[in-house]
Amino acid sequence: MTKSSSRFGAFGGRFVPETLMNAVLELEQGFESILNDPTFEKEMRDLLVNYSGRPTPLTFAKRLTEFAGGAEIYLKREDLNHTGAHKINNTIGQALLAKKMGKRKLIAETGAGQHGVASATIAALLGMECKVYMGEEDVRRQAQNVFRMELLGAEVVPVTSGSRTLKDATNEAMRAWVAAVEDSFYLIGSAVGPHPYPQMVKYFQRVIGDEARAQMIEQTGSLPTDVVACVGGGSNAIGMFTAFVEDSAVKIHGVEAAGKGLDTNEHAASLSLGRPGVLHGSFSYILHDENGQIIPAHSISAGLDYPGVGPEHAHLKEIGRVRYTAVTDEQAMEAVKLLCRLEGIIPAIESAHALSEAVRLASQGSVAEKILVCLSGRGDKDMGTIREYFQGESE
Amino acid sequence: MSRLANAFQTNQTNLIPYLVAGYPSVEATIDLIHLLAEEGVTAIELGVPFSDPVADGPIIQLAAEKALSNGITLSDVFAIAQTVRDQGNTIPLILFSYYNPLLSYGLEKVAIDAEKAGFSGFIVPDLPYEESDLLRTQLEQVSLDLIPLVAPTSEERVAKIAATAKGFVYCVSSLGTTGVRQSFASNLDSFLQQVRSSSRVPIAVGFGVSTASQVQELRTKADGVIVGSALVKQVTEMEQALCKEDEKQVALNTIRGFVKKLLS
Numbered sequence A: 001m002t003k004s005s006s007r008f009g010a011f012g013g014r015f016v017p018e019t020l021m022n023a024v025l026e027l028e029q030g031f032e033s034i035l036n037d038p039t040f041e042k043e044m045r046d047l048l049v050n051y052s053g054r055p056t057p058l059t060f061a062k063r064l065t066e067f068a069g070g071a072e073i074y075l076k077r078e079d080l081n082h083t084g085a086h087k088i089n090n091t092i093g094q095a096l097l098a099k100k101m102g103k104r105k106l107i108a109e110t111g112a113g114q115h116g117v118a119s120a121t122i123a124a125l126l127g128m129e130c131k132v133y134m135g136e137e138d139v140r141r142q143a144q145n146v147f148r149m150e151l152l153g154a155e156v157v158p159v160t161s162g163s164r165t166l167k168d169a170t171n172e173a174m175r176a177w178v179a180a181v182e183d184s185f186y187l188i189g190s191a192v193g194p195h196p197y198p199q200m201v202k203y204f205q206r207v208i209g210d211e212a213r214a215q216m217i218e219q220t221g222s223l224p225t226d227v228v229a230c231v232g233g234g235s236n237a238i239g240m241f242t243a244f245v246e247d248s249a250v251k252i253h254g255v256e257a258a259g260k261g262l263d264t265n266e267h268a269a270s271l272s273l274g275r276p277g278v279l280h281g282s283f284s285y286i287l288h289d290e291n292g293q294i295i296p297a298h299s300i301s302a303g304l305d306y307p308g309v310g311p312e313h314a315h316l317k318e319i320g321r322v323r324y325t326a327v328t329d330e331q332a333m334e335a336v337k338l339l340c341r342l343e344g345i346i347p348a349i350e351s352a353h354a355l356s357e358a359v360r361l362a363s364q365g366s367v368a369e370k371i372l373v374c375l376s377g378r379g380d381k382d383m384g385t386i387r388e389y390f391q392g393e394s395e
Numbered sequence B: 001m002s003r004l005a006n007a008f009q010t011n012q013t014n015l016i017p018y019l020v021a022g023y024p025s026v027e028a029t030i031d032l033i034h035l036l037a038e039e040g041v042t043a044i045e046l047g048v049p050f051s052d053p054v055a056d057g058p059i060i061q062l063a064a065e066k067a068l069s070n071g072i073t074l075s076d077v078f079a080i081a082q083t084v085r086d087q088g089n090t091i092p093l094i095l096f097s098y099y100n101p102l103l104s105y106g107l108e109k110v111a112i113d114a115e116k117a118g119f120s121g122f123i124v125p126d127l128p129y130e131e132s133d134l135l136r137t138q139l140e141q142v143s144l145d146l147i148p149l150v151a152p153t154s155e156e157r158v159a160k161i162a163a164t165a166k167g168f169v170y171c172v173s174s175l176g177t178t179g180v181r182q183s184f185a186s187n188l189d190s191f192l193q194q195v196r197s198s199s200r201v202p203i204a205v206g207f208g209v210s211t212a213s214q215v216q217e218l219r220t221k222a223d224g225v226i227v228g229s230a231l232v233k234q235v236t237e238m239e240q241a242l243c244k245e246d247e248k249q250v251a252l253n254t255i256r257g258f259v260k261k262l263l264s
């Protein structure tokens, strides 16, 4: 076990109760054991290809490019994965690891339900038990996804503590893990949490960027000028960015949710407006008040509605390798509409945050430039929110 | 000798109760500290309310939420300690806080202010041994103890954790969160023996201790028994009365009865 690998610069670490330390260390060993294991790699590849449908395509967004009137826009189509988002990449990896470690029960947290659905899906496939912790508020808002998880055989546990949203569901999942640490595996949904989770989630998500980088070279003959991804906990972003971090000419942009605006109290922009602190086991940028109490986040997209961010993003911000910016609810919804009308693709509202920034960058860029966007998911899950939003707008 | 170590030597009750600071009010917390000191407890843990208490069960979670909605901050917790000291109470006080409120306050400043307010040590439930150097260094500057936790699952970690322990070693009696429980980890006895053999400071046991008979039993196995949720539950039941001048005394008497039973 290498102590240095638990940190990304000053960020990361392992701030969990002693009752979880052995589980976290056992997980670290399990993770390290698969890093050079061709059998594991083969099993994972098989599911990524034959179950989830990888590699996902790279689509040149011709009409969106014309609309922006500048740089070319390319979409990495994570929306075409089984269950509709990049989340499945991570759940396939972690569930296979759980199986290898002899754990038959999966514990997961979920906000909107996207990670919960991906966890329930893989649990069904591998014949494992699955309990998904979900804030009561989200259970109410996302009844459709609750039904989906239950249909897939998972148990959804409503969480009634705190703000009754994703951060509280994560607390409760960690508590449940402590109580059942012997036979349970905590399948975390983003690049957050104590070491080794941020490293591990990156490892399972980096397939996004690895594929996209090769596809850009193959289809266009060169690397993109810019890479853009939305940042909730930061898993699709770190999965996309990792392949490009060493390409110093490539500009990288992470897009957080500015909610109702960065000048309001209703946003989820931990990197843009938060300050370093400890939440859910790691030291990173978080939203908290001057007393260190966590402030609930706001975003129209449930997947970005989280007051923390993975520690590697904090590091990439600190060293200036990635530029982090934020897009409002309104701008994201505008981008949803654009992609629907111009490309015939209904994006997840999370992904629309990245799209909005990509269109802005493209409109300022030259035709010789190429912008690669991670389209992290599709918008099927967001029909209710999108409809409500545009109805409200037209009234 | 630190105030805490001294308390273990001179006090025979071996009881360490836990209160959520500022719950149901600052005044009630002060009343409860005096009450517990009068009953002769060994030390008192004062819990700093936190928005995301991952190690706590529903009873303490709810109490902390209410304290937060009353606007309780770390400074208020220091003021509570200062007040009981000013009133002549010398009971050892332990600050129980999650790490983020301490980080936000500043580790150097928090150590200095805690010492000034009369605290003897810190318990930080989400700060495992590997991450504890920064805080330990600051606490050592002001001679405060960083009290570590060990769990039945700590196994080979017990030795190194116990070796650096100051004040006492907090032995977690059951997996899961704080809360009222019927039973403890099945390997509790051998676990406590293991901790005892690697520790130069007293050992105390807690998490889920709720009845007089459990306290009796655990007292024979450890130097201290920590009672949290069971006591906070009593406070919750008296929540309204504790904040009313004319009902307060009856409520305090009820809680005193509970404490006496634990000590019987």
Ligand SMILES: Cc1ncc(COP(=O)(O)O)c(C=O)c1O
Pocket (backbone or CB within 6 Å): A085, A086, A087, A111, A112, A114, A115, A189, A190, A191, A230, A231, A232, A233, A234, A235, A236, A237, A302, A303, A304, A348, A350, A351, A376, A377, A378
């Ligand atoms: C489609 C989609 N994109 C992005 C996210 C944000 O998560 P992350 O930042 O971990 O990629 C989510 C989370 O639910 C999601 O469903």
